[in-house]
Amino acid sequence: MSLLGSMTTAISGLTAQSRALGHVSDNVANSQTVGFKRVDTNFTSWLTRTNLRLHMPGSVEARPDYTNTIQGTVEQVENPLAMAIAGQGFFSVAQARGGQGDSVIFDDRQFFTRAGDFAMDRDGYMVNGAGYYLEGWEIQQNGEPDRTTLGPIRISELVYNPQPTSTIDLAANLPANVATVTTVPGAAPWAPAEDPVSSVIQIFDDLGNQQQVTLDWWRLDVDTWRLRITPDGDTLNPVDGYFADIDFGGQIAAGPPAVDAPAGTISSITPLSATTGTTPAPLAAGDAAFLGFTVDYGFGNQAIQLGLGGFGIPTGLTSYSGTEYTVRDLSQDGVPLGSYSGVTVRENGDVAVNYDNGQTRIVARVPVVAFNDPDKLQRLDGQAFMRTVESGEARVTDAATNGVGKLVTGSIERSNVDIASEFSKLILAQRAYTSNTRIVTAADEMLQDTINMKR
Numbered sequence: 001m002s003l004l005g006s007m008t009t010a011i012s013g014l015t016a017q018s019r020a021l022g023h024v025s026d027n028v029a030n031s032q033t034v035g036f037k038r039v040d041t042n043f044t045s046w047l048t049r050t051n052l053r054l055h056m057p058g059s060v061e062a063r064p065d066y067t068n069t070i071q072g073t074v075e076q077v078e079n080p081l082a083m084a085i086a087g088q089g090f091f092s093v094a095q096a097r098g099g100q101g102d103s104v105i106f107d108d109r110q111f112f113t114r115a116g117d118f119a120m121d122r123d124g125y126m127v128n129g130a131g132y133y134l135e136g137w138e139i140q141q142n143g144e145p146d147r148t149t150l151g152p153i154r155i156s157e158l159v160y161n162p163q164p165t166s167t168i169d170l171a172a173n174l175p176a177n178v179a180t181v182t183t184v185p186g187a188a189p190w191a192p193a194e195d196p197v198s199s200v201i202q203i204f205d206d207l208g209n210q211q212q213v214t215l216d217w218w219r220l221d222v223d224t225w226r227l228r229i230t231p232d233g234d235t236l237n238p239v240d241g242y243f244a245d246i247d248f249g250g251q252i253a254a255g256p257p258a259v260d261a262p263a264g265t266i267s268s269i270t271p272l273s274a275t276t277g278t279t280p281a282p283l284a285a286g287d288a289a290f291l292g293f294t295v296d297y298g299f300g301n302q303a304i305q306l307g308l309g310g311f312g313i314p315t316g317l318t319s320y321s322g323t324e325y326t327v328r329d330l331s332q333d334g335v336p337l338g339s340y341s342g343v344t345v346r347e348n349g350d351v352a353v354n355y356d357n358g359q360t361r362i363v364a365r366v367p368v369v370a371f372n373d374p375d376k377l378q379r380l381d382g383q384a385f386m387r388t389v390e391s392g393e394a395r396v397t398d399a400a401t402n403g404v405g406k407l408v409t410g411s412i413e414r415s416n417v418d419i420a421s422e423f424s425k426l427i428l429a430q431r432a433y434t435s436n437t438r439i440v441t442a443a444d445e446m447l448q449d450t451i452n453m454k455r
Contacts, residue, residue, distance in 0.1 A: 003443050003450070005048070005057035010439035012059035016043060017433040019062035024425050027417045034129060035072070035115030035383045036415040040065040041425070068374040068385070072114075072416035074408050080344050081126060083116035084413040087405020089368035090114055090385065092396065093132035094152050106133070106152060110394065112369055115383040117412050120343065124155040126351075130382025136351065136364040145365040150396065153351055153364045158340040160355040162208025165334030168201060169307040171315070172330070174217055174225050174248075175322040176264070181218045185226055186243040186272055194218060196228070197325035203231075203304070204334030205297040215306075216241075217325070223248050223267075225319065227291075229275070229306070234295040236274075242293045243272035248319040252285060252311050259285050261312035264320045269308070285312030335359055345409045349399045368404040370395045 020041040030036040042065040049056040074084045085091070090112035097105045101123045111132060118126045118134050126134040133152040137145035174197070181194045196216035203211050216228040229242040250267035252259045261267035266289045275293045291306045309316015338355030345351055349366035371377065372392030377385035387394055400406035 002057060003447055007440055007443040007447075009057040009059055010436045010443065012061070013436035014433060014440075016060045016062035017429045017436065020425070020429045021433070023062075023064060024422050024429060027422050028419065028426075031415050031417040031419055031422075033115075033383065033415050034117045034412050035113060036417065037066065037068045037070065037072075037114070037383075038415070038417045038422075040067060066375045066377075066379075067416060068114075068377060070416045071413070073414040074411050075414055076411045077117075078410075079117065079119060079412075080342070080410055081118045081120065082410055082412050083118065083345060083366070084408040084411040085114060085116070085368060085399075085405040086408050087400075088374070089370045089399075089404035090374070091116060092135040092150055092367065092369050092394075093128070093384065094135055095132060095384075104152075109386065110150075111380065112377070112385045112387075112394070113383050114413055120155060126153050126155075130384065132382060132384055134366065136349070136366045138364055139350075139362050143362070147367075147396075150367070153366070155340075155343055155351075155353055155363065157353060157361060157363065160335065160338030160357060160359050160361065162204060162206070162337045163333070163335040164206045164302050165203035165304055165332045166302075167305050167307060168203065168213070168330075168332045170199065170215070170317060170330055171309065171328040172199065172317055173322060173326045173328070174219070174317070174319040175324055175326075176319050177321055177323050178219055180221055184220065185216075185218045185228060186240065199325075199327055199330055201330050201332060203332050204336055205302065206299040208335070208337040209297070210336065211295075211297060213304075220245070223250060223319075226272075229291075229293055231293075231295045233297055235298065236294060236296045236301070238274050240273075242274045244275050244291050245270040245272065246308070246317065259312065261285065262314070264318050265312050265314055266308060266317060267311065286310050289316065345407070347399070347407055347409060349407055366399070366407065367396050368399045368407070370397065370402070370404045 023039045023041050027038040042063045044061045044063055045058055046061060047058040069088060074086055093111045093113050095107040095111055097107055099105045113132055115128050115130055117129045121127045135150045136153045137147055138151060140146050196218050199215040201213050203213055205211055212232045214230040218226045220226050225246050227244050227246060231237055246266060247268040248266060249261055249263040252261050252267050269289060269291055275291055287310060289308045289311050293304055295302050295304060336357050338357030338359050341356045342354045343351065344354065350362045351364045351366065353361045353363055371394060373390060376388055376390035378388050380386060397404055
């Protein structure tokens, strides 16, 4: 009977609108939840019997319509570890089941989220506001990420070990318009009358102690300068230092055929005393020009290479016109002991640990995970998701590649809920619910009238 069918259909409408109201309620409640994806409502009709002459009342079902692919507003925050994904994709995260420090036990299942409000916990893990641990690729010795394994990112390297100096690079111009010396430095007896032009650089020994090396230069003739290297505190240091002659603009010892170095560029390096590791005879212009020497600060021999640019090219050390010694660059590769000073995340996903000695160590890279149908992911507590058969396999890739979004560091993705739109849905659900109650009331009254016909 259509009256009973109408009542059944109206009751299904009440149920459907109740579910729609629940979706609206959930959306409004999570309008400020980081990474939350709203749930819309998709109404589906079910028929009992219908043809060209007859249509029996059916029912309606309210199904959730997920919006996992719809971007929320990306908002900048003060947290340097916070991240948002501009585009498609998810962060891979893990869930802890107990323990702490090195003994944290993680769930074997893989979880995903868009909630990127990560911060470092007491054990050094990067954890978001819902308690999920960020996963990434570990950085190998060659500096490349190990893309075969994902694991929770932990910042545990809080000290940067000192590195002894092994290379000093000098880029300078020795002035060609100064007088030559009358007493040759380095010859016996050692009594140069002229003051040298000098450079002083701080280097580091094996324990990270700062040491000083002085580079003194005298002009011997038109094309030749003599260098004295004096490392303070060196137990191997000769009384007068380490010496070498640098020739400019002559014939480079290469060939056949031999090549002449342009005027003002290095043509040869001749070590005089206690210097080792000089370059072999260059094969062509442009070969590296350097001079090696060895020091000992009480921890064994420490080999140092003084880089002077290249043979026959105007880089590094030159001798052009001028009356002043001009240093363009004087640097070394030693590093003192460093203590942890902070962590930053770069746009390519690299997690960089910063130290107070100016050094940085990359410990992991954050990938982005994509699915063929993200709206079919299973929802979990804390804005997390799990893979399902309908969502397809998880594709783990670098940010901004293979169709996934880029990382926006120092930012979070807000909920994609629009309050104004939700209130519109609320009004529609309320009116539809009220209308269905009117149908139930009308059907009840009509049934009552039918029963009263026999009285």
